[in-house]
Amino acid sequence: MDNTERFLRHNAWAARVLLERCRSLTPEQFHQRFEIGPGSLHDTLRHIISVMRRWANRIADRPPGKPLEETPTPHTPDELLVLLDEVNRELQDVVARVAREGRFDEMMRVEFTPECFSRGTAFVHVITHGAHHRAQVLNMLRRLGVTTLPDLEAIEWELRTRAGG
Numbered sequence: 001m002d003n004t005e006r007f008l009r010h011n012a013w014a015a016r017v018l019l020e021r022c023r024s025l026t027p028e029q030f031h032q033r034f035e036i037g038p039g040s041l042h043d044t045l046r047h048i049i050s051v052m053r054r055w056a057n058r059i060a061d062r063p064p065g066k067p068l069e070e071t072p073t074p075h076t077p078d079e080l081l082v083l084l085d086e087v088n089r090e091l092q093d094v095v096a097r098v099a100r101e102g103r104f105d106e107m108m109r110v111e112f113t114p115e116c117f118s119r120g121t122a123f124v125h126v127i128t129h130g131a132h133h134r135a136q137v138l139n140m141l142r143r144l145g146v147t148t149l150p151d152l153e154a155i156e157w158e159l160r161t162r163a164g165g
Helices: 003-022 029-030 041-059 077-100 119-143 156-160
Strands: 108-109 116-118
Touching: 003 041, 003 077, 003 116, 003 119, 003 156, 029 041, 041 077, 041 156, 108 119, 116 119
Parallel strands: none
Antiparallel strands: 108 116
């Protein structure tokens, strides 16, 4: 496994762990508003998945598509888990193709800035963006009184997934 695959697998695993943890919450807790990030567990986790999809499209030179945040119907944790799996496969395919073609240093332009940056930097953005918002999710869970918070570190990921967990 190369490091791009390692980053992507960890990123999806950490989001999955949080969504699975949210299954035990009431719908009210899952949608409770906080003055943190996008504002609720639901909105933050949906945002993470939306950004993964939109950046996969951008890196692949496709239009980013409509943000999931514009979807008026809320999602359950299980529905978001299905979306996460779909979007992560898509992102993995795009990143693998860019790596295979040696295009990480190729410059790209996106719709929200006149500046150009590399496809590799866009990939790094997806990963660091996920980590930033996962920390917000952990903070929201803590504020809800959840005392057993998951360890989302990369070492924990490797130990758990290597052992089949």
